[in-house]
Amino acid sequence: MIWQFDLLLLTFVVICAIAAITVKDLLSAAMIMGAYSFFMCLLWAEMGSVDVAFTEATVGAGVSTIFFVAAAYRTSRRSKD
């Protein structure tokens, strides 16, 4: 519950979220979502919920990112907006 660390991580999370919906390359958006999941995992571990952080690290940053990469590979890679 160190508030400086919290504030820094929350700032990074907001930057990652805005970046993930702004980039035009869908593969990059999937990678930024992976980084967003890792920052969330760090936030939750710092708040004391180690089980939730462990689950998010495996599920969100591992499996969900690979699902997005698989879908971006099989559909078009570039988005128009």
Add this chain to the structure above:
Amino acid sequence: MEFIVAKYNYWIVIVLLMIGLYAMIAKNNLIKKLIGMCIFQTAVILFYVSTAAKSGGATIPIIEHGHGHEAAAHAAHEAAHHAAHAVHAIDYVNPLPHVLMLTAIVVAVSTTGVALALIMSIYKRYGTVEEDEILEQIK
């Protein structure tokens, strides 16, 4: 000022929720909408987990001195004899939102998997994942 400083986690959660909501409404690309939904879901989970935290030296929800086989048998004896090693609720963070959010994370990844399967089916049928082009083809 104290109003802003004491509750700053709620501000950031609301900012994230609105980023996710904006992405789901205003983006044309279906995969971007799905990314917005993912951001929304993790922001809600962040909100719940942040209500579980306790200040003042509370630690993670794993009971100390609880390891080892003899500790388990010791705890079974203590339950019968009401001995010491009492566990105080003030020392540990609240475990109940953690349990609910474990379920929420797994449901989030399931929803993402099914939504990606739907997007791939739409791409195979219409040849594009942009919403306005799909709407033109439907007309």
Add this chain to the structure above:
Amino acid sequence: MKILGLLVAVLTGCMLLYCAGDFPDWADPNSPASLHVSPHYIEKTMEETAVPNMVTAVLADYRGFDTMFETGVIFTAGVTVIILLRRFRRKDEADVQGDSDSRKGPPDDIIIQTICRFMAPFMQLFALYVLCFGHHSPGGGFQGGVIFGASFILLGVAYDLKTILRRIGARVSALLANTGLLVYSGIGALCILLGANFLDYSILSLILPATGDIMARSHGILGVEIGVFLGVSASMISIYLDLSSHGQLDEGL
């Protein structure tokens, strides 16, 4: 459309910010979330179930119904992806497909393949460790199951999809997802057959040798975590198989 979306988001955000003034302060020990049933869980977990990790005890014992239906949700997601995407071809149809020929994968890289082949058994061992030590450290069935599934996905990404299909076929993974949910509800039904309520593990001390009521609950938690492990790992592999090959199961990423 974008201006309208931005306006809606800003308005909703302002309303939520106005309502957030009534919430309790962050990390307040006397907030209502920490006051009613949560102290009972914290204080009585060690006495009633002999499991030091409170989150695992609440997840699999006190709130076991939620976890059973959550395993059902992830199983349903795996089945739904199969229904949406899988193309069931008969074996006597010609295997020539137009678009799979035109998409050649990247050339095989021996460094990546060797490292992934080396890492996969350690990942699986770690997954089993996380499952079994869910009682004493962060972990449990979900995390272990996802790591186990991810080890197969890693092999599929480093090599090609046929590697996964040779080691654990599509039918076996669907069957294992079924078995996970069956193990979970089977333990609950076993508790009914022995005379207690559904998912009341303390009655299992009648059939497990030399355990009391409290240790029987601990073993019951381990049993349902094994069911969750099987269900989650098989569903992850099954969803990946369908998503990466568009249902045709011939080549992956």
